[in-house]
Amino acid sequence: MGGPLTDEALMERYLGGDRLAFDQLFHRYAPRLHGWFLRTTGSEALAQDLVQQTFLHVHRARADFRQGAAVRPWVFAIAANVRRQYFRTRRRKPETLWDAERHREPEVAPRVSTASVRAIRGALGELPESAREVIVLHWYEGLSFREIAGVVGASHSAVKVRAHRAYKRLRELLEPTARHETGERRTVES
Amino acid sequence: MTPSDSDMTDLAEDVTRYREGAGLPSDTLDEILASVHSQTIDEPPSARGQLRELSTAKRVLAVTGALVVTGAVSTLGLVRGDLTASELGLVTLLCAGLGGLMLAVVQLALQGLHQATAQHARHAVLGLGLGTPLLASLLPVWPGADTTGSGWLSHVAVCGALGLISSVLGAGIVVLFQRSDRGPLWRIASAGAAGGLAGMVARTISCPAGDVAHVALAHGQLALLTAALCVGVASLRGRLVG
Numbered sequence: 345m346g347g348p349l350t351d352e353a354l355m356e357r358y359l360g361g362d363r364l365a366f367d368q369l370f371h372r373y374a375p376r377l378h379g380w381f382l383r384t385t386g387s388e389a390l391a392q393d394l395v396q397q398t399f400l401h402v403h404r405a406r407a408d409f410r411q412g413a414a415v416r417p418w419v420f421a422i423a424a425n426v427r428r429q430y431f432r433t434r435r436r437k438p439e440t441l442w443d444a445e446r447h448r449e450p451e452v453a454p455r456v457s458t459a460s461v462r463a464i465r466g467a468l469g470e471l472p473e474s475a476r477e478v479i480v481l482h483w484y485e486g487l488s489f490r491e492i493a494g495v496v497g498a499s500h501s502a503v504k505v506r507a508h509r510a511y512k513r514l515r516e517l518l519e520p521t522a523r524h525e526t527g528e529r530r531t532v533e534s
Numbered sequence: 535m536t537p538s539d540s541d542m543t544d545l546a547e548d549v550t551r552y553r554e555g556a557g558l559p560s561d562t563l564d565e566i567l568a569s570v571h572s573q574t575i576d577e578p579p580s581a582r583g584q585l586r587e588l589s590t591a592k593r594v595l596a597v598t599g600a601l602v603v604t605g606a607v608s609t610l611g612l613v614r615g616d617l618t619a620s621e622l623g624l625v626t627l628l629c630a631g632l633g634g635l636m637l638a639v640v641q642l643a644l645q646g647l648h649q650a651t652a653q654h655a656r657h658a659v660l661g662l663g664l665g666t667p668l669l670a671s672l673l674p675v676w677p678g679a680d681t682t683g684s685g686w687l688s689h690v691a692v693c694g695a696l697g698l699i700s701s702v703l704g705a706g707i708v709v710l711f712q713r714s715d716r717g718p719l720w721r722i723a724s725a726g727a728a729g730g731l732a733g734m735v736a737r738t739i740s741c742p743a744g745d746v747a748h749v750a751l752a753h754g755q756l757a758l759l760t761a762a763l764c765v766g767v768a769s770l771r772g773r774l775v776g
Contacts, residue, residue, distance in 0.1 A: 363575055370567050396566050403574040404713055405648045407589035418648055425647040432718055432775045497650030 351415035359406060369415070370399060376485065377423050383480070384427060394430060398423045417491035420481065424495050467517035475510035478503055586713045593644045593711045598637060600707045601732040608700045609740040628670065629735050636731035639663040643708050643724035656720045663727035667734050667757045668750075686748070693741050693752035700736045701760040705729025709764070716773045719765060726764030730757030 357365035374395050381391035401422045468476055477496055481487045493500045642659050708725040733756040768774040
């Protein structure tokens with residue numbers, strides 16, 4: 345008795361014509377992609393549409409999938425291009441929408457400090473799109489730098505440099521919030 | 535250098551919440567899946583759909599083959615008589631260079647959305663595809679030839695028209711094999727430039743004209759013209775993205 349099939353095994357079955365394998369891949373990836381699109385477009389309907397477009401392209405490009413390659417970066421590369429294409433069509437900058445979405449979504453989990461999370465999102469919103477893309481894919485999606493390089497079309501070292509600069513900038517942006525929160529905690533404790 | 539520990543804790547919780555809460559309601563998920571099915575697996579692909587679903591390597595191969603056949607047919611009976619003379623090496627070199635460039639541009643035009651190419655690489659290939667023919671046309675590549683005379687303008691017109699026909703035909707073949715109807719400017723322009731390069735190879739094989747002005751006007755601008763034509767048509771049809 346084996347555990348759940350890996351993405352790669354499902355992809356292999358899908359390439360062999362197994363429709364159910366495609367459905368399983370869809371159920372694994374659609375929610376994550378939806379979250380990613382929602383976060384960067386701020387529109388529920390649009391996020392759903394982009395998820396649909398991504399899977400249409402996944403199906404159309406299936407012959408290009410190299411057997412043995414990782415599925416996740418491949419799917420995210422398609423999603424990233426679908427998203428990029430959307431912003432090109434609208435001639436809008438992702439920064440604006442990220443920022444709008446940040447202000448649009450006030451609810452947070454009870455244990456998480458609202459101010460802090462907002463500060464983090466705000467800081468992410470301050471980053472240039474190329475840097476934010478790397479950070480979001482790394483933190484939120486859990487992709488490795490090597491996988492991200494394949495998704496964004498940059499070299500491994502370029503992605504690492506981009507991430508390093510982004511972390512540095514984030515720290516600079518978050519320092520005032522951290523100082524403020526530490527001060528508040530000290531006041532409460534005393 | 536990374537954010538402070540408290541930031542990281544908050545962020546980790548935000549990430550967890552994001553991952554858990556990013557899910558769609560299952561009925562919405564099923565609706566999207568049904569829609570994807572109806573447009574892909576349930577729907578038998580059209581003839582063009584079948585071409586689109588070929589792997590990129592196969593599409594590049596098919597397009598290259600089609601362009602070679604188109605070029606051969608369009609130059610049939612029009613092959614320049616001096617090809618066997620001393621210029622053969624130069625012509626072969628020029629055609630090989632343009633052909634290689636055409637392959638790179640075709641690859642760019644047929645790239646699928648699963649591939650991410652750095653913007654500077656796109657610009658470099660497209661710039662070469664558009665710039666090299668222009669540059670080549672400005673060089674006196676056939677210094678020995680002398681075809682200037684009273685019919686110069688009509689020769690330019692006929693040669694340009696024939697070249698444009700081959701180029702548009704070539705660009706049409708590339709567009710036919712492109713996966714998406716809509717695309718960014720660089721991809722649409724790449725299709726046109728690839729067609730123009732194919733047209734220029736055909737012209738080089740069939741036209742013995744050696745004066746710089748003729749080559750520049752009738753041959754060299756084909757890639758630029760066809761690229762502009764493709765971008766114009768795509769823009770009019772609302773298929774140009776960005």
